[in-house]
Amino acid sequence: MPKLPGGELASRPLHFIWIADCSGSMGVDGKIQQLNFAIRDAIPHMQKVAEDNPNAAVLVRAIKFSNGAQWHIAQPTPVAEFKWLDLEAMGVTDMGMALSMLAEQLKIPPMSERALPPVLVLISDGRPTDDFQKGLSALLGEPWGRKAVRLAIAIGEDADYEVLQRFIGHPELKPLQANSPEALVRHIRWVSTAVLKSASAPASQPREGGVSKLNVPIPAPPESGDAAEDVW
Amino acid sequence: MSAGLVLPPWRALGASRRGAAHVRSGLPNQDALLLPDLESDPPWILALADGHGSPKSFRSDRGALLAVNTAAAVCRRLPCDPESPRLSTIKHWAEDYLSREIVRCWREAVDEDIAAHPIAAEECTQSSLASLESGGHYLAYGATLLVVMVTVTFIIYWQVGDGDILTVADDGVVSRPLPPDEKLFGNETTSLCADRSWQEARTAFQVLAGAPPALILVASDGYANSYRDEAGFLRVGSDLLTLIRADGLEAVAANLSDWLDEISRQGSGDDVTLGMLCRTTTNPARLGQWG
Numbered sequence: 001m002p003k004l005p006g007g008e009l010a011s012r013p014l015h016f017i018w019i020a021d022c023s024g025s026m027g028v029d030g031k032i033q034q035l036n037f038a039i040r041d042a043i044p045h046m047q048k049v050a051e052d053n054p055n056a057a058v059l060v061r062a063i064k065f066s067n068g069a070q071w072h073i074a075q076p077t078p079v080a081e082f083k084w085l086d087l088e089a090m091g092v093t094d095m096g097m098a099l100s101m102l103a104e105q106l107k108i109p110p111m112s113e114r115a116l117p118p119v120l121v122l123i124s125d126g127r128p129t130d131d132f133q134k135g136l137s138a139l140l141g142e143p144w145g146r147k148a149v150r151l152a153i154a155i156g157e158d159a160d161y162e163v164l165q166r167f168i169g170h171p172e173l174k175p176l177q178a179n180s181p182e183a184l185v186r187h188i189r190w191v192s193t194a195v196l197k198s199a200s201a202p203a204s205q206p207r208e209g210g211v212s213k214l215n216v217p218i219p220a221p222p223e224s225g226d227a228a229e230d231v232w
Numbered sequence: 233m234s235a236g237l238v239l240p241p242w243r244a245l246g247a248s249r250r251g252a253a254h255v256r257s258g259l260p261n262q263d264a265l266l267l268p269d270l271e272s273d274p275p276w277i278l279a280l281a282d283g284h285g286s287p288k289s290f291r292s293d294r295g296a297l298l299a300v301n302t303a304a305a306v307c308r309r310l311p312c313d314p315e316s317p318r319l320s321t322i323k324h325w326a327e328d329y330l331s332r333e334i335v336r337c338w339r340e341a342v343d344e345d346i347a348a349h350p351i352a353a354e355e356c357t358q359s360s361l362a363s364l365e366s367g368g369h370y371l372a373y374g375a376t377l378l379v380v381m382v383t384v385t386f387i388i389y390w391q392v393g394d395g396d397i398l399t400v401a402d403d404g405v406v407s408r409p410l411p412p413d414e415k416l417f418g419n420e421t422t423s424l425c426a427d428r429s430w431q432e433a434r435t436a437f438q439v440l441a442g443a444p445p446a447l448i449l450v451a452s453d454g455y456a457n458s459y460r461d462e463a464g465f466l467r468v469g470s471d472l473l474t475l476i477r478a479d480g481l482e483a484v485a486a487n488l489s490d491w492l493d494e495i496s497r498q499g500s501g502d503d504v505t506l507g508m509l510c511r512t513t514t515n516p517a518r519l520g521q522w523g
């Protein structure tokens with residue numbers, strides 16, 4: 001076969017970004033250790049999903065927030081090479097700053113217009129202590145921020161459910177409630193696999209015509225679990 | 233073909249291939265391509281449609297097929313003799329009537345298709361059924377549509393939704409005859425199935441004088457999404473013109489399906505469809521004898 005016409009071919013990048021609350025309260029009752037465990041546990045499953053769809057190049061990174069925010073894993077890392085670095089808990093809950101920093105990275109460039117909609121997973125056990133709305137507005141001010149698949153996991157009963165719902169931005173999609181280590185593992189596994197699979201090969205979505213306004217069809221989430229197992 | 237027009241000044245070629253991801257997931261090819269019958273009188277119509285393919289658009293492969301056939305039928309209703317047209321009338325027709333009629337006729341075709349082949353519950357999910365009941369049956373057939381309508385004196389480019397129309401000049405310079413649409417971002421697209429979709433159409437009218445394109449390409453979005461960047465995709469146009477001139481259209485035809493399979497496999501995984509019209513003469517003065 002003669003050389004293909006055109007320039008370099010490439011699978012489409014799919015950015016998957018963890019946004020993790022590392023405030024002091026995450027150190028209570030082993031929440032931060034369970035979060036570290038759950039994400040590390042999910043990595044091989046993410047890798048398997050990515051292997052099954054070579055037309056999406058899954059790139060993973062993480063941002064953390066407590067007193068301020070910073071990139072925990074700054075480099076978009078091919079999921080096959082991704083290793084989780086443990087988070088530690090201390091300080092307050094500067095969630096708004098994390099969203100502002102995220103917004104900077106979702107600009108075009110560095111993002112590509114031909115990317116698949118990114119997946120943003122916000123995990124928190126508390127209320128923002130800074131200007132959450134400012135961060136959210138910055139995020140939604142970017143085309144990829146608006147088009148991203150935005151999911152949230154509420155750890156424990158003190159999590160600000162309303163703030164997480166505003167982050168998601170779609171009333172048909174609720175924050176996942178994790179009141180136990182088992183529920184946290186289930187939810188992290190679900191976003192890392194079922195959601196990732198759906199986001200890897202999204203069908204075209206017509207503007208206006210659909211009942212759902214979600215950019216990517218989101219599969220049914222797992223149950224939050226038996227209240228008897230609740231510890232948080 | 234009318235007496236006096238011995239050969240059409242264009243040749244047509246195209247292929248539509250099921251995407252690598254569709255093969256893995258068992259989905260059909262949801263693109264449709266209609267090449268012009270160059271043996272008939274003008275206008276010659278090249279049309280490409282891309283069915284949305286989501287669970288809610290579970291008949292979008294049929295919607296795409298209806299779209300290209302509808303486009304051809306509507307375009308053949310040119311309001312005057314295409315060989316001696318009043319260009320201002322044609323331009324107005326293209327910008328106003330064409331969009332409304334394509335959308336209206338496509339919806340009519342969908343209604344007829346549903347009447348002839350009622351939707352069975354097993355075809356769709358519960359949420360899709362709910363969508364149908366709330367008037368979303370056009371969504372089940374949702375598709376984008378790209379049309380190039382060529383006569384001996386003018387070309388009309390028309391598009392609703394994603395995908396690409398490119399023209400390649402004699403010197404290999406690649407252009408987009410239609411303005412960009414900022415609403416096409418990520419996997420979101422304007423669509424024939426959306427309310428007031430005729431208002432979303434983009435139209436361009438080009439008089440065939442001076443420097444007509446040497447090559448016109450229409451491609452589904454799975455094609456452009458397979459390239460690392462825009463420049464790499466645009467190079468398809470100049471590379472194809474070079475290949476056609478060096479090896480002939482038949483050589484390109486012989487390889488086209490394999491190329492599209494490979495482009496989908498290494499790139500987007502989506503269905504990939506390419507239609508092209510290649511001008512048989514590169515001399516505009518010679519083209520004048522047709523117009």
